[in-house]
Amino acid sequence: MNDMRIVERDVDTQKAKITARGVQVHYGTTHALKDVNVDILDNTVTAFIGPSGCGKSTFLRCLNRMNDTVASARVSGEILIDGENIYDKRVDPVQLRAKVGMVFQKPNPFPKSIYDNVAYGPKIHGMTRNKADLDEIVESALRKAALWNEAKDRLNAPGTGLSGGQQQRLCIARAIATSPEVLLMDEPCSALDPIATAQVEELIDELRASFSVVIVTHSMQQAARVSQRTAFFHLGNLVEYGETGTIFTNPTDPRTESYISGRIG
Amino acid sequence: MTDATASGLPEARSQGGASLLQQDALMKRRNAAEARFKFYGIAAISISLITLCVMLWTIFSDGVSAFRQASLELTVTIDPERLDPEGDRSLESLSKVTTIGYGNLLSGALNDYMAERNISVEGVTPKQVGDFISRDAPARLRNMVLADPDLLGQTIRFSTFASGRIDGYLKGRVTMASAERDSNITPAQLQLADRLVEAGVLTSAFNWRFLTNPDASDQRPESAGLGIAIIGSLYMMFLVAIMVLPIGVAASIYLEEFAPKNKWTDIIEVNISNLAAVPSIVYGILGLAIFINFAKLPASAPIVGALVLTLMTLPTIIIATRASLRAVPPSIRDAALGVGASKMQTVFHHVLPLAAPGILTGTILGLASALGETAPLLLIGMVAFVANYPASPLDGGFFDPATALPVQVYSWASRSDPAFIERSSGAIIVLLAFLLAMNIIAILLRRRFERRW
Ligand SMILES: Nc1ncnc2c1ncn2[C@@H]1O[C@H](COP(=O)(O)OP(=O)(O)OP(=O)(O)O)[C@@H](O)[C@H]1O
Ligand SMILES: [Mg+2]
Numbered sequence: 001m002n003d004m005r006i007v008e009r010d011v012d013t014q015k016a017k018i019t020a021r022g023v024q025v026h027y028g029t030t031h032a033l034k035d036v037n038v039d040i041l042d043n044t045v046t047a048f049i050g051p052s053g054c055g056k057s058t059f060l061r062c063l064n065r066m067n068d069t070v071a072s073a074r075v076s077g078e079i080l081i082d083g084e085n086i087y088d089k090r091v092d093p094v095q096l097r098a099k100v101g102m103v104f105q106k107p108n109p110f111p112k113s114i115y116d117n118v119a120y121g122p123k124i125h126g127m128t129r130n131k132a133d134l135d136e137i138v139e140s141a142l143r144k145a146a147l148w149n150e151a152k153d154r155l156n157a158p159g160t161g162l163s164g165g166q167q168q169r170l171c172i173a174r175a176i177a178t179s180p181e182v183l184l185m186d187e188p189c190s191a192l193d194p195i196a197t198a199q200v201e202e203l204i205d206e207l208r209a210s211f212s213v214v215i216v217t218h219s220m221q222q223a224a225r226v227s228q229r230t231a232f233f234h235l236g237n238l239v240e241y242g243e244t245g246t247i248f249t250n251p252t253d254p255r256t257e258s259y260i261s262g263r264i265g
Numbered sequence: 266m267t268d269a270t271a272s273g274l275p276e277a278r279s280q281g282g283a284s285l286l287q288q289d290a291l292m293k294r295r296n297a298a299e300a301r302f303k304f305y306g307i308a309a310i311s312i313s314l315i316t317l318c319v320m321l322w323t324i325f326s327d328g329v330s331a332f333r334q335a336s337l338e339l340t341v342t343i344d345p346e347r348l349d350p351e352g353d354r355s356l357e358s359l360s361k362v363t364t365i366g367y368g369n370l371l372s373g374a375l376n377d378y379m380a381e382r383n384i385s386v387e388g389v390t391p392k393q394v395g396d397f398i399s400r401d402a403p404a405r406l407r408n409m410v411l412a413d414p415d416l417l418g419q420t421i422r423f424s425t426f427a428s429g430r431i432d433g434y435l436k437g438r439v440t441m442a443s444a445e446r447d448s449n450i451t452p453a454q455l456q457l458a459d460r461l462v463e464a465g466v467l468t469s470a471f472n473w474r475f476l477t478n479p480d481a482s483d484q485r486p487e488s489a490g491l492g493i494a495i496i497g498s499l500y501m502m503f504l505v506a507i508m509v510l511p512i513g514v515a516a517s518i519y520l521e522e523f524a525p526k527n528k529w530t531d532i533i534e535v536n537i538s539n540l541a542a543v544p545s546i547v548y549g550i551l552g553l554a555i556f557i558n559f560a561k562l563p564a565s566a567p568i569v570g571a572l573v574l575t576l577m578t579l580p581t582i583i584i585a586t587r588a589s590l591r592a593v594p595p596s597i598r599d600a601a602l603g604v605g606a607s608k609m610q611t612v613f614h615h616v617l618p619l620a621a622p623g624i625l626t627g628t629i630l631g632l633a634s635a636l637g638e639t640a641p642l643l644l645i646g647m648v649a650f651v652a653n654y655p656a657s658p659l660d661g662g663f664f665d666p667a668t669a670l671p672v673q674v675y676s677w678a679s680r681s682d683p684a685f686i687e688r689s690s691g692a693i694i695v696l697l698a699f700l701l702a703m704n705i706i707a708i709l710l711r712r713r714f715e716r717r718w
Binding site: 124 | 598608610614615619
C-alpha cells in the first residue's frame with residue numbers, strides 16, 4: 001500500500017470534459033481561489049493535491065455549483081462542461097448536479113434505509129419506470145461501490161447505522177446511481193480502511209470508463225495509484241497540472257517538488 | 266508569550282512525583298465546586314417539585330368536590346289541575362303556567378314525602394323545605410311537561426339537584442356555625458338534611474352535568490357546568506391548530522431555507538422575536554379593534570378567539586420551527602442537493618421529516634399556552650354569560666357565542682358564592698386534563714415520527 005508506484009496508464013482521450021478559465025472564488029474577504037485555469041479530460045481520473053486549506057474542495061464545489069449554497073461565496077470566471085458555461089444565467093444548478101455527481105468529504109447518508117439512499121436520486125430524476133428497474137439500479141450501484149455483499153441482507157436498515165467506511169461507500173453508491181457524467185470525490189477514502197480503500201480505488205478506475213472522475217486526496221500514494229492527471233494547489237493557486245507521472249517524478253515548480261517530497265504542507 | 270506560559274506553570278504541576286492517591290489542593294477545590302453545583306441543582310429541582318405538589322394539592326383538594334353533587338330523588342304527581350287549569354292540554358294553555366307553579370308542585374312533593382314518612386320538620390317551614398330543591402328544577406320539569414303533555418296526571422320519579430347550600434353541607438363547606446350567620450340557610454334545615462340523607466332521599470353522586478351543563482346564574486351554583494366552555498375551547502383549539510400550523514411552518518421554512526439573508530429578513534426576524542414577547546392582552550386589544558370593530562365579526566365567538574390566539578402563538582411556533590429546521594445538519598442538505606434534488610425537494614423530502622418532531626412539540630406547546638390564555642379572550646367578550654350551546658361547526662357554530670375554560674375559571678373565581686370557588690377549581694382540573702391530553706398527543710406524535718429515524 002505504501003509504495004510510490006506510479007501507474008503509467010494510457011490516457012484514453014485528450015478531449016476536455018471540463019474547462020476552467022480564470023476561476024476566482026472569494027468567501028467574504030477571503031480570496032480562496034486565484035485565477036485557476038485547467039482542462040479536465042473525459043474518461044480520466046484527475047487528482048487534486050495540495051496542503052490543507054489551499055482551495056481543493058472549493059474548486060471541486062465550483063464544478064457542480066455547490067458553492068451557490070454558501071451565502072458568502074462569490075465565484076467569477078468561466079467553467080465549461082462540454083463547451084457550455086455552467087455559470088451561465090440559463091443554467092439551472094439542480095439540472096447540472098444531476099450531471100455532475102459528488103461524494104463529500106464527510107460521509108452524509110440520508111437518515112433513511114440503505115435502499116432509499118441509493119434509490120432517491122434515480123427516483124427524483126425519473127430514471128425508472130417501475131420498481132424492478134429501480135431495484136436493478138440500486139443493486140448495480142451498491143455492487144460498484146463494493147457494498148452489495150454487506151448490504152444486500154439489510155437494504156431496509158437505516159443507512160446511518162452503517163460503519164463510517166460503509167457509509168462512505170453508500171454515499172459513493174448514491175452518487176453513481178444517477179449515472180452522472182462527472183463524478184467529484186472529496187477525499188472519499190479518508191474514513192476507509194486499506195481494504196475498502198483498495199476497493200474504492202478499483203471502483204474509481206472502473207468508473208473512468210464511463211465518467212470523468214475528479215478526486216481530492218491527501219494521500220500522494222493514492223493520487224499516484226489512481227489518477228492519470230494531477231493538479232497541485234497551493235494557497236489558492238493552481239501551481240502545476242499535468243500527467244501524474246510527470247508531476248511526481250519531474251515537477252517543474254519548486255513548490256510542487258517540496259510538497260511531494262514532504263517539505264511543505 | 267511562550268516564555269510566560271512556561272514560567273507560569275501552576276505549582277501543583279511542577280512538583281513532579283506527587284502521589285495519585287492524594288488529591289492536591291486544586292483538585293479538592295474543583296471537586297468541592299462540583300459538589301456545590303450539584304447541590305444547587307438538586308435544591309432547585311426540589312423547590313420546583315414542592316411548588317408543583319402544593320399547587321396540585323390545593324387545586325385537587327378544592328376542586329375534586331365539584332365533580333360530586335347532592336341530589337334529591339322525588340316522587341312527583343304531575344297534577345293536571347294545577348298545571349293545566351284549562352284542561353285542554355294544548356301547548357298554549359300549558360305554557361301559561363310559569364316555573365313558580367312547578368316550584369310549588371315540587372316543594373309540595375317534598376313536604377308530602379316527609380309527612381308520609383314521619384320525618385320531623387321541626388323548626389323548618391314548608392317554604393324552607395322547598396328551598397332544598399335547586400332553582401333549576403322547576404324549569405327542567407316545566408320543559409319536560411311541555412315536551413310531553415302526556416305526563417299530566419302521571420306520577421313520576423324526578424331527580425333534581427339539592428340547592429347549593431345543602432350540597433355544601435354534605436361536602437363540609439357549610440357548617441352549623443356558618444349557617445347561623447347565613448341568611449340563606451338555618452341550622453334547622455341542616456339537621457333536616459341529615460335526616461333526609463338517612464332516609465336515602467338526599468344522595469351525593471358523580472355529576473356528569475358539571476361537564477355538560479352551561480353556566481348558571483349566581484342563585485344556582487349547583488347547576489353551573491363547563492359544557493359551553495369545553496365546546497368553546499375545543500372549537501378554538503381546532504381553529505388555532507389548522508391556522509397556526511400551515512402559516513407558522515410555511516413562514517419558518519421560507520425564512521430559514523429560501524429567504525435571502527439581508528437587512529429585510531433581519532428586520533423580520535427581530536420583529537418575530539419581539540412579537541413573541543408582547544403581552545397577550547395586547548393581542549386582545551388588537552383582536553377587538555380588527556376582528557370585531559373593523560371586520561364586524563361577532564363578539565364572544567370562537568372564531569374571533571381563535572384568530573387572536575393564532576396571532577399570539579404564531580411567533581412562538583415560528584421560533585420553535587426555525588430552531589428545529591436549523592438543528593437539521595447541513596450535511597443532509599448538501600447530500601440532497603448533491604444528488605440533484607431541488608431546494609424544495611431537499612426541504613420536503615429530507616429536512617422537514619427530520620425537523621417534524623421538534624415542530625410538533627413546539628406547536629403543541631404553543632397550543633397548550635393558547636388553551637390556557639385568558640386575558641385576550643376577556644377583551645373580545647368571551648367572558649359574557651352564555652346560556653345556549655353553540656351550534657355544530659357545520660351550522661356556523663364557530664360564529665356562535667361561547668366561553669372558554671380559562672375564562673370560566675376566572676369568572677367563577679370572581680363570584681361571591683363559595684360554591685363557585687369549588688367549581689372554579691374543578692374547572693382548573695378539567696383544564697389540566699386537557700393540557701395533559703395534549704402533551705400525551707405530542708409525545709405520541711414525536712415517537713411516531715422519530716421511529717422513521
Ligand atoms: N464556507 C466558507 N466560508 C468561509 N471561508 C471558507 C469556506 N469554505 C472554505 N473557506 C476558506 O477557503 C479556503 C480554502 O478552503 P478549502 O475547503 O477549499 O480547502 P481544502 O483545500 O479543501 O482543505 P482540506 O484539505 O483541509 O479539505 C480556506 O482558507 C478556508 O478557510
Ligand atoms: Mg477539503
